[in-house]
Amino acid sequence: MKNLTYLAIVMLIAACQPGKKAEENQTEEVAYQAPEHHSESLTKVLDAHGGYELWSKMKSLSYTKGDEYTITNLQNRKIRLETPEQTIGFDGKEVWVTPDTVDASRARFYHNLYFYFYAMPFVVGDPGAFHEDVEPRELKGKTYNGIKISYGENIGDAPDDSYILWLDPATNKMEWLMYTVTYRSGEPNDTYKLIKYDQWTVVNGLTLPTAIQWYQFENDVVGEMRNEVKFENIELSVEPPSDSLFVMPENAQIAPLNVGKG
Template sequence: MTISRSILFLVLASFSFACEQKNTTPDPRLNQPEDFKKLLDAHGDWKKWIDAKAFSFAMVHETNLAWENHYISLQDRKVRIDADTWQIGNDGEKVWISPNRQAFQGNSVRFYHNLYFYFFSIPYIFTDPGVKVNKFENKLLNGISYEAFEVSFEENVGDSSKDKYFMLVDPETGKLAWVLYTVTFFDKSNTKMNALKYEDYRNAGGLVFPRVMTGYQFENDSTKGLNYQVSFSDVFLLEEPLDEDLFKMPEKNAVVAN
């Protein structure tokens, strides 16, 4: 009995030590270049993003007033989007749409399912493993010189590891002002840049997010025609995970989509 209790004590002690070690090990995402940390700090306590389990927000397309509610599991990037005439989800294995593919008018459901989540989460999401953020020479946009960061990805990170981003910093606030980006999902050789403006930041649980994002065509260091504009509300960063059933593909009236 004494020996058994001794073994049990050692097992519990080892388990306790392992848990303590696990809890005290710094998250590698906290290890960012100092210049990038300065940008992150300007947006609030960005460690809250590292610790959060889930994220949700409401979004409106200002060009046609179509609405969407987005729900994201931050640890595994499962996604659910509810719109007026369709639902899109990523259950960790596949991307699906309900009630059918024809309900969504875009070119690719897979491309769309995390598009606005990704843009809306910059700069926090660039702390992800496999993302490389480096200080870059100042970039000119509409006649204004901005401090800039170049963002690239390691091979096989996400669906579009060839994408290129530049974050442009507001000289007055130190916050993200613009993102210049390429889209290689449909054409891996594409180098055409687009411009995305971030404005009217609002606090949500200790972090700030833009209330409005406006996408423009970009040419010769200047914005051209309007591509889209979206607005956001009801932004929540959650410490508890969302129900897994939220992301499951419905048994009826749903199809796997690319």
Template sequence: MNKLTILLLFLVISACKQNSKPVKAEEPAQEEMSESKPQYPDALVKVFDAHGGLGQWKKQRTLSFVLPKSKLEETHTIDLWSRMDKVETEQFTMGFDGSKTWLLDTDETYKGDVVFYHNLMFYFYAMPFVLADDGIVYSETEDLEYEGKSYPGVKIAYQSGVGASSKDEYYIHFDPDTHQMTWLGYTVTYRSGETSDNVRWINYKDWQELNGVVLPKSITWHKYEGRKIMEAASTVTFEDVALSTTPKPNGFYAKPEDGNFTP
């Protein structure tokens, strides 16, 4: 290679270096990380506040109560954060370990559906706070009339696949003066796969305060014809209710060695 060729090559390389600019790799846009807060209807927020507030409820960890049934007393215990639970009687015990339901029933005395029943009374008892769970869709509903008084309300439905019965619907109606919950309407669609227009009605009027949270002492089912509520039919009383910010020990909700998981 002669000197002229080397000189020309040097000039080309120098020009390229002078004209080239460093290319900055394009970085992906940084999205702001903001904690999403559930949006509740204003009316429902007032109901929560009338019962002590969601903030106070979310501080609690363990709830327990006794159902003094005539044939077999039941003690229900629930971890409010994980929703693990346990129902104890003298004849059998059932529960949910966070993944599966289980039953300990050596004498095979329990004839019901564990999957359906293990947390059923908890949901009726922990109203209105369970209506703040994830996966809920809120909408308007007409007022409920009873004995000449009008009770405003909110309709609650669930996103598909949420819970064991995502096609269930709830209607919470509250006193317009105090905003305390007064009526709960609900449908039952468990295992049917079909929606239902048969709305059952429960009256909530007997309350107690525990750790700053207002929860029921008893609830009363009423006879009904559609949205026309008639006389009381049956009452369930909750005894020895305890609410605590302390969780139960690890394993409390686990399936016992002699128990069986349920389908």
């Protein structure tokens, strides 16, 4: 009887000890490492806006711009834009427009235009982007540090587009964006347009704009503000949107690819 009692106690103690298999299954948390193609300067600006690590975990972004509602799957960049007149979607292969009676000639160019402006600076961290520090410059009486972004061949519909982020040297936050448009011409150019970012909100730990402003910019001189676009009802989530949102309906038309059409 004594032997049985002793054996039971030994078995009970052994059961309470962590086994080798359990210890082997425990994994240490791996520290985040920025993608190899990110420059040191880009990492600093991304960190100032909440960090690329956190951005990479997000799967859904939605907002309204006037009467236009946009939702994007951040992992595969499928997108859906709804207005009272039409719906534009990208299913991962084709840009589609419904109803099939509306003019779809600009839909391919437009479908992710504001998403890219809105999701700056995170979107320039995408694979295929090249980052280069440029000389500081003055804009509206303040000197900013700059990062130029260009793209490799066959990256998106307009790989010759380029961007320059202008950063507050004290905070590394982005305050201005210069960009070129090459979609229709298909040819690179050095005529930049200019956007100011100075209205922000924090959503799930990431700093996103509530408004962006286009400024006149000719002969390398900043003029007056010419347009402002506001964003509302901003939602950012680690949960992906339903893939059914991006499926092309039966009554939709495929938007033409107008690169090089002038």
